[in-house]
Amino acid sequence: MGETYDGDIPAVAQGDPAAKERVERAAVERLAGCLPEGAGRELRGVWEEYEACRTPEAKLVKALDKAETILQHNQGQNPSGFDYEFNLGYGAEWFRADEMLQRLRGLLDSDTLRHLEK
Structure with a gap:
């Protein structure tokens, strides 16, 4: 909004x-x-x-907002030299309190690491 x-x-x-x-x-x-x-x-x-982020719902939405940004970085067309390392710290605190979100963050970080290895 x-x-x-x-x-x-x-x-x-x-x-x-x-x-x-x-x-x-x-x-x-x-x-x-x-x-x-x-x-x-x-x-x-x-x-x-x-x-x-006063409620569990707000915390979930905040984490998903950060996840969407990382997905854009990992799947979109970025300029050469794009700083994929940025993804590894971006919004990490919003994924810590929930097991499902921790798993999601692990997948996002794995995808980011593949970009860093290129």
Whole structure:
């Protein structure tokens, strides 16, 4: 939701997390403003839950968001010299609390390591 208007900042190019959060918060506010008051409040609440990772669901979605980025890096067309090593640390903390996510992370890291061996 936070990337609706300005798009996603590539993971390897993300700088100041506070600046990214401000841009995304503004997008969510803009979206919420298009909705009836109750729905807008609910939209803000869901986004806040995701950003704060307060619930198991939010933590799962955060991990899957990181996994999707790594998949793009591993399966997409990247410029020569792309830093695949970046993948090995990217979002790793979101995969630690759940066995299924740990297995997923192992598969992603194995795929990344194949790219590094080339």
